Amino acid sequence: MVRLMKEDDLERIMKIEHASFPTPWSPQAFITELTENEYARYFCLEIGEKVIGYMGLWFILEEGHITNVAIAPEFRGQRFGELLMRSVMQRMQVEGMERMTLEVRASNYTAQRLYERLGFVLAGRRKGYYSDNREDALIMWVELDSMGAKG
Ligand SMILES: CC(C)(COP(=O)(O)OP(=O)(O)OC[C@H]1O[C@@H](n2cnc3c(N)ncnc32)[C@H](O)[C@@H]1OP(=O)(O)O)[C@@H](O)C(=O)NCCC(=O)NCCS
Incomplete structure (x- = not known):
């Protein structure tokens, strides 16, 4: 089940965050997103009452x-990951979102393959975007109507 993230989820979210990213967000960063950022939407994927993943985005204009x-x-x-993203993409499309974008490390082929399966296409590169190792970011976009047709 995909549902909105709550502050109660943060202990579990922080475990996953630390296991997933070289420069993890702090709990406070998540709390600020959940409580103060009107553009932010955060979702959890729960399997058998256990949170096993999450996804966040900013909903700005139609993007x-x-x-x-x-x-x-x-x-x-x-x-x-595909289940979570597809579900969030469908949900956001219903709310009027037209397209989505993200940045991904140039070396993160696993994530790039996932995004390509969901219809994301490469749109550009930000040189040295990641401060920990100066790695480039690839910029990817998906039009949600094209994704809806496939999904
Ligand atoms: C990117 C991520 C969300 C993908 O989620 P997922 O549910 O594992 O995705 P999939 O099930 O499609 O598997 C991805 C690939 O890992 C392979 N894989 C198999 N077992 C695996 C395991 N135990 N651990 C990791 N990867 C595994 C899969 O075969 C698959 O390969 P393919 O792309 O060649 O088919 C997940 O790997 C993750 O959380 N990574 C760390 C955080 C991250 O990089 N996020 C993206 C930042 S932009």
Whole structure:
């Protein structure tokens, strides 16, 4: 089940966040997103009452800017990332979103393959975008109507 994230989820979210990213967000960063950012939407994927992944985005005009997506390591490789993203994409399309974008590390082929399966296409590159290792970011976009036709 995909549902909105709550502050109660944060202990579990922080475990997944730390297991997933070299420069994890702080709990306060999530709290600010959940309580103060009117553009932010954060979702959890729950399987049998256990949160196994999450995804966040900013809904600005008709566009979704994805801030993060992660699946707990022990649940990876079972297409849960695709389930979560497809569900959020469908939900946001119903709310009037037309397209989504994200940045992904140039070396993160696993995530790039997932995004391509969902219809995202490469639109550009930000040189040295990631401050920890100066790695480039690839910018990807998807038109949600094209995704809806497939999904
Ligand atoms: C990117 C991510 C969300 C994908 O979620 P997922 O549910 O594992 O996605 P999939 O099930 O489609 O599996 C992805 C690939 O990992 C492979 N895989 C298999 N078992 C795996 C395991 N135990 N752990 C990791 N990957 C595994 C799958 O075979 C698949 O390969 P393919 O793309 O060649 O088919 C997840 O890997 C993740 O949380 N990564 C860390 C955070 C991250 O990079 N987020 C994206 C930032 S832009």
